[in-house]
Amino acid sequence: MPNEVATRPCVLVVDDEPRSVETIARVLDDEFEVLPAQGAAQALRAMETRPVQVVLADQRMPETTGIELLTQLREHWPEAVRIIISGFTEADDIIAGINDAGIYQYITKPWHPDALLLTVRNAARLHALQRDNAHLAQELRLSADDLARRGDACRQELRRRFRFDEIVRAPDSPLHAAVAQVAQMAPHDVSVLITGESGTGKDLFARALHYNSHRADRPFVVENCGAIPNELLESELFGHVRGAYTGAVADRTGLFEEADGGTLFLDEIGEISPAFQVKLLRVLQSGEFRQVGSNRMRHTDVRIVAATNRDLEQEVRAGRFRADLYYRIAEMSLHLPPLRERPGDLQALADHLLARLARALGKPGPGRLSAESLECLRDYAWPGNVRELNNVLKRMLVLSADAQLGPELLPPHVLRGGTDEADFMMPPSEDPGVATLRERVENLEAAILRETLLRHRWNKSRAAEELGLSRVGLRSKLERYGLERKLDS
Incomplete structure (x- = not known):
């Protein structure tokens, strides 16, 4: 029993009338640990002795009012959820001070025991939720905290990690042009629109822009505009005040404010609705915005880097994306070539x-790709680009029993070079350049033969058995498609 009691939420009940404290304690005793305090002085001492989740205070007390006490507690113990109890005659005073004290709930006398118990239960749950969110936020801020603690060393590490020469590519890569462009853009405070297929590295280039600019010591903040509904996106970017909408139990700082002085990366910007495009344009033009539910104008100084896999110029022509917003975010443009190029x-x-x-x-x-595996990777078109390559390599490592990563570890669709039966089910075309039915079937057959042989490490007996062919029949097909010579070379 002692351990069970110790884990119960603690409620501080403050009232100058001992009988009132005892009455409330009887209602709460079964679920909560009740800490009694007769007046403000005892309440302050009690708060210093142990963690308190909920504070329940009477408004009318001789030393100080409940509102004044809860306002004081908010300054020193802001995590405690505060509840005020008062009579109807004190309602005006309560309403006037409710924001200063950060009151969660206002209970009038005479109160009903079930209603009081429900209110305290909800307050304790709110405290637990806020605590969990705070822990999560702390984990997410570890790199920022480390940066603040270690100072220049961390800043130099981030700048090193996102140097342009750290962007992985071959000596003759088509990516050189994009790297040269981003190096020219980075020092200048211009908005940059990065385009390219999904998985081509738009996030990496956005970070390189930031960490090679004069804003490198300020925040780099990311929002995926396609991941959340536009109704929530406004709150995410601009923030909101407590009570702005159902569920807004506390003020929230928006990403424009968090990124002040730094860079805000708006990924998948082509997904935002026309209505929200107007709101976004306003803050990009003026640098001013309002939190949801607030009338106070706030100012921000951020560099905007946006990314999309859509053709925004085509979206503008189709009337789905505002031209003025497009020209605002695309002062400079950067296109990343797909991996197949x-x-x-x-x-x-x-x-x-x-x-x-x-x-x-x-x-x-790390494992080593065999020559055959590398050849298969080069023959594949990579519709998912570098992200898909990463997933394929992870699969190979997980399935590998030794350091050599052979083609048998590759997924079937990569072994076939991306050839799929569906590719051969296209409707007929009048274009004479389109392959005939026989040619399509032969291409598919050749792809299946190649995949099967690679998966069986060119053991023709096993491949023939799986395909329902004799060794002679298999060899004949390999010679027909030129695979025998390719695989034996």
Whole structure:
């Protein structure tokens, strides 16, 4: 029983009338640990002795009013949830001071025991929720706290990590042009729109822009505009005040304010609604905004870096994206080529990703791609770009029994070079350049043969058995499609 009592939420009950404290204690005793205090002085001493989750105070006391006491407690113990009890005659005083004291609930006399118990229960749950959110926020801020504590050393590490020469690519990579462009843009306070398919590294280039600019010592804040509804996006970006809408139990700082002096990266900006585009344009033009539910204007100084996998110029022509907002976010534009246009980067990217994945997975070594595996990777079109490559390499590492990563560890669709049966079910076309049915079937057959042989490490007996062919039949097909010579070379 002692352990069970110790884990119960603690409620501080403050009233100059001992009988009132005893009455409230009887209502709460079964679920809460009640800490009695007869007046403000005892309440302050009690708060210093142990953690208190909920404070219940009577408004009319000789030393000080309940509102004055709770206002004082808010300054020193803001995490405690505060409840005031009063008679109807004191309602005007309560309402006038409710914001200063941060009152969670106002209970009038005479109160009903069930209503009082329910109110305190909800207050304790609110305290637990706020505590959990605070712990999560602390974990998310660890890198920022570390940066503040270690100062220049951390700043230099971030700048080193996002140097332009740290962007992985081959010596003759098409990515060189994009890197050269971003290096020219970084020192200047211009808005940059980064375009490219999903998974091409838009987030990486946005960070490189920030950490190579004069804003590098200020925050880099990210919001994925396509991940949350536009109704919530306004609160995320601008913040809100307590009571702005149902569930807004406390003031919240928006990302424009958090990023002040730094960079705000708006990913998937093409997903925002036309109505929200107007609100976003207003703050980008003036640097001023209002929190949801507030009339007070706030100012922010941020650099905007936006990204999208859509063709925003086409969206503007179609009337789905405002032209004035487009020109505001695209003072400079940067396009990242897809991975299929950079086959020469695959070796460098694979080595880099395998080393990082091996550390994350606890593997003794990064693993080495066989020549056949690398050839398969180069033959594949990578619709998911670097993100998909990362997933494929992770699969290979997880399934591998040794350091050599052979093609049998690759997913079937990568082994087939992306060829899928669905690719051959297209409607007929009048274009004479389109392959005939026979040619399509032969292409599919060749892809399946290649995949099967690679998966069985070119053991033709096993491949023939799986495909329902004789060894002679398999060899004939390999010769027909030129695979025998390719695999034996």
